Amino acid sequence: MFQLQSFSQDKKDPINRLMRAAHQRGTFNGNVLVMQGGKEMYQGSFGPVEANSKVQLTREYRFNIGSIAKEFNAVAIMMLKEQHKLSLDDALSKHVTDLPAWADKIKICHLLQYTSGIPNSKWKETKGDEDNLNNLKKVTELNYEPGTKYTYNNNDVFMQRLIVARITGMSFNDFVMKKMLKPLGIKHGIMDPTPADQMIAQAYNNEGIVDDMTPPISGWTNLNLDDFYRWSEALNTFKLISPASTAELLVPFSDGNQTGLGKGTMKGIKMLSHIHDGTAANYQALLISEQEKGLTIILQTNNKQNNLGSLSEAILRIMEQ
Known part of the structure; x- marks a missing residue:
């Protein structure tokens, strides 16, 4: 079993070689942070802030973290539940x-x-929150009876955010910003x-075309490495919601399904x-927090290569040697 220990240069150097090799192959442009026992073990920034830019990334640059931003609406819902402003059994129509x-x-x-059974947003055709809400008002029936089937769906996220508002x-x-990030010191x-x-890393594809940064629906939190780690630790130490609420959020509909966290x-x-x-277009992010090992790995890229999982596995192998 992995034991807490004081890691020295023998861990930092192989991680650095791994990340530099990935960058030189053109398979990683972004930021990486490895924390162990609350101390920084490794941090690296690789490549430009956007395609063909001479400005290089630093740890201060903020990235779109894609679906990880959905943690904020899930936690917000539980905060309101703990304040007795809603029940998870409330009908959507109540709010x-x-x-x-x-x-x-x-x-x-x-x-x-x-x-929920709500049809998913017409992502490529949606031009903002009002447009998305108007489209939902035109929906005549659900895709299935609520609570009977899992469908990873941005309209479920949209509705959570609308309930909070x-x-x-x-x-x-x-x-x-006011009730979550500021109290946490983010x-x-x-x-x-x-x-x-x-200080925004702008995403781009392999042809150097920069993504449109305007989201179809609002509510996407962008973080730099240090604030990302602070958010992770806030979840681990229950600074915004209780252990019971956190545990409730982590229960999937069935094995293998995503939850709000x-x-x-x-x-x-x-x-x-x-x-x-x-993932959000050519942004990609990965958070791995293994509290039994005292280990957190954060990877952020603005040039998606679908390899953050393999890179994190390689980092874990180095840490466990």
């Missing part, structure tokens, strides 16, 4: 009153477990950045592991 009758069938717990009277983005997190914002395990009131990956 979002301008939807068709099918909203009476959907519970908040269905949204968290991606089992309707209950609190502030936008979801403001709620995240100083550089940003919601839905634009090309005008500074991706995947994870707990034992009593202790978080054992938390793993979540996210």
Whole structure:
């Protein structure tokens, strides 16, 4: 079994060689952080902030973390539950009153477990939150009876964020900034950045074409390495929601399905592991937090190569040698 120990240069150097080799092959452009026992074991930044730029990445650059940002709406829902402002058994229609009758069938717990039956957003055709909501108002029936089937669905996420906004009277983005990031000391997190914002790594494909940064729906938290780690530790130490609420979020509809926190395990009131990956166009991110090993690995890229899993496995092998 992996034991906590004081890692020296013999761990840092092979990780550095691994990441440099990946960058030189053109299979990694981004940032990596390895923490062990709360101490930084390795940090590396590789490549430009966007295609063909002479400006190189540093650890301060913020990245879109894709679906990992869905943790923020899941945690926000549980925060409101703990404040007795909602129940997970509440019908969607209780908090979002301008939807068709099918909203009476959907519970908040269905949204968290991606089992609502709401048709997915027409992602490529959607031009913002109002457009997405108007499209949902035109839906006449659900794809299936809520709670009977799993479908990973951005409209479940959209509805969670809308519930937070309707209950609190502030936008979801403001709620995240004021009630989540600020209390945790996450100083550089940003919601839905634009090309005008500074210190944003802009994603691009292998042909050097930069992604459109405008999301079809709002609510996407962008983080740099250090704030990403701070968020992970806040989940591990239950700074925003209780162990019971965290455990509830980690229960999948069935084995292998994603939850509001991706995947994870707990034992009593202790978080054992938390793993979540996210993709948004050519952004990709991966968080691996193995609390039994005292180890956290964060990988962020703005040039998706679908290899963060293999890179993290290689880092884990180095750490376990």
